[in-house]
């Protein structure tokens with residue numbers, strides 16, 4: 001018992017000065033009608049956890065809206081009154097709270113209040129329920145409604161005003177003790193843990209003979225007795241009535257007989273409801289049912305439905321159900337607002353400027369909407385639904401943000417490529433610096449834009465996208481590095497090719513057994529020279545730095561690529577020089593050098609004594625010996641020339657090179673025509689040599705000189721007699737003598753003849769070229785040239801068929817010549 005009021009209350013009512021009441025008159029609403037139907041319109045069926053519960057967008061909500069309490073949250077109070085029929089309950093409520101509940105027409109003396117009515121009180125944020133009176137003759141023995149109504153009042157109200165006549169105190173039925181017993185019983189099932197309510201006994205028609213104190217004591221004793229008689233569940237077996245109820249008592253004078261004291265007493269009683277400082281202030285936090293005003297109608301309706309269905313009325317569960325329903329409803333509203341706010345940026349392609357400034361406030365506003373209304377409901381439900389809402393909002397934000405940073409990623413990589421391409425297009429660029437600058441700029445811009453669009457509190461990670469962008473950039477850098485390495489490789493290969501162009505022909509022209517050793521050695525020297533500037537030697541370990549960055553493995557691969565290109569350049573050079581036509585020319589030159597010139601390099605003038613066949617044979621053999629050298633790249637030790645093992649895999653993938661045939665430059669089938677052609681050329685030269693010898697040994701007949709003397713006698717004499725002619729003759733004679741003395745007369749004449757013959761042959765060749773328009777392949781052309789130079793374009797002429805003048809003596813033909821190469 002929190003307070004036990006006595007006559008002091010009465011005195012309080014009498015002595016206190018009435019506070020002027022604002023002339024506010026609120027309408028009323030029937031919450032439950034006499035047929036036990038909850039007041040609603042246009043019901044909506046909802047499934048709330050278990051079973052079907054009829055929940056409405058009802059008139060109660062409309063009413064609360066109308067009386068401006070719908071948005072009051074938990075800041076409202078609910079008071080019910082119950083008691084016997086026609087005991088002046090409505091009269092009391094109207095006087096106490098300024099309501100307009102119907103009051104019985106005295107002349108008719110019949111039930112006025114049917115069902116349960118509600119009205120807002122004149123006091124701040126108080127709702128009052130006027131419950132149909134008990135013991136009415138209209139319902140007779142049917143106590144169903146009064147029990148249910150009492151239960152409903154208890155489940156919803158903080159304060160229950162029990163209205164009794166003074167003369168009923170001490171009576172069992174008249175004082176509603178039977179009903180109170182029911183109330184106590186159901187209270188135990190309603191509130192498994194103590195959830196207090198205030199029972200405010202208002203004793204009417206108190207005439208003052210029995211002090212209020214005594215009346216209160218009687219009532220208290222009755223209540224405790226009832227409480228003790230209840231069968232309580234185990235955990236509550238030792239509980240007291242005061243664990244569940246606070247009790248207050250007050251008494252009012254007769255309204256009709258003592259109107260003024262009645263009014264004053266009512267005014268005094270009113271202060272208990274609006275003055276927090278009042279010692280009997282009726283409202284305590286623990287009395288509140290913790291159902292926000294906007295959820296009250298659902299709560300009340302659920303409670304009533306449960307009561308109507310005679311089901312266990314577990315109020316905490318009902319509160320949770322209402323909280324769940326309302327929190328979901330509020331979360332729905334908040335989500336709707338959020339969706340509307342982010343809609344403009346959701347479907348946008350490309351980068352949305354100021355995304356964070358749109359998403360952040362949208363999230364904030366949605367949460368504020370939710371918090372403002374839902375935070376009044378059961379904490380656990382509120383938080384659970386808030387988490388759900390937050391998760392939904394953040395998932396949407398993550399989706400929008402994901403799209404944003406993915407677009408950002410694409411734009412960033414494009415910008416990187418553009419920037420780096422333009423950097424690398426500049427003269428004298430430094431690859432690594434250019435790449436690093438573009439990379440830093442791109443990543444910084446990405447991080448800045450991604451951070452700018454972040455929303456405080458939301459988990460919007462961009463690290464994985466940043467990682468993906470970084471690896472895309474690295475991939476791009478790798479590609480650029482490969483291109484750069486290729487460019488560098490091409491430059492090195494060009495320099496190497498140029499060096500080989502310079503050196504290779506010299507080695508090639510003078511082949512011997514270590515011919516290929518020299519070529520490979522020279523190649524390696526040239527390659528080393530070109531790679532030397534990139535070489536880094538540290539602790540006897542040789543690595544390379546191409547100035548392109550990259551890992552050790554990447555650099556090694558790039559160096560291998562360069563080496564591979566170098567080997568390809570060598571291969572091309574080898575192939576070029578080993579073309580059959582080039583080899584034929586080289587062999588012919590080699591033959592000529594030995595056949596037409598002596599060991600001192602002096603052109604041979606063939607004399608009858610010379611062994612032409614032997615020289616021919618030796619020269620041809622020497623030339624033929626070169627062919628295998630040119631045909632297969634073989635080192636002196638017998639190994640074939642082959643690329644280094646580290647470049648072989650790359651060469652194997654290269655389409656230009658058949659790596660297995662790397663050292664094979666001329667096949668057997670290619671060598672055969674070269675041999676034949678060389679032989680033909682050599683034969684031709686041999687024939688010419690033979691012919692020139694025969695011509696040199698031919699003699700002028702003696703009679704030619706006698707005839708010349710006879711016919712030229714006069715001229716001879718004229719010359720001898722003329723001093724001028726004679727002097728000239730003497731000079732010519734002197735020159736001839738000196739030539740003869742020096743044995744130059746014969747060679748001078750031979751050279752003259754040879755020069756003449758050569759001129760004739762060249763003339764014929766030119767004439768043939770002019771007349772012969774048929775195109776020739778390079779080998780045929782070179783071959784023709786080689787043959788023409790040797791004068792062997794004619795058919796082979798066997799030496800045995802020549803007479804001493806070098807002419808063909810018969811049609812007999814021989815297939816072999818004396819000096820034929822075997």
Ligand SMILES: Nc1nc2c(ncn2[C@@H]2O[C@H](COP(=O)(O)OP(=O)(O)OP(=O)(O)O)[C@@H](O)[C@H]2O)c(=O)[nH]1
Nearest residue numbers: 085086087088089090091103104111112113133255
């Ligand atoms: N004796 C007496 N009669 C009162 C008092 N107050 C009101 N009445 C009369 O009691 C009768 C019933 O009043 P109501 O206020 O309608 O009583 P009620 O309890 O609300 O009636 P129901 O709603 O029908 O249960 C009326 O004729 C009132 O004039 C009072 O203090 N004393």
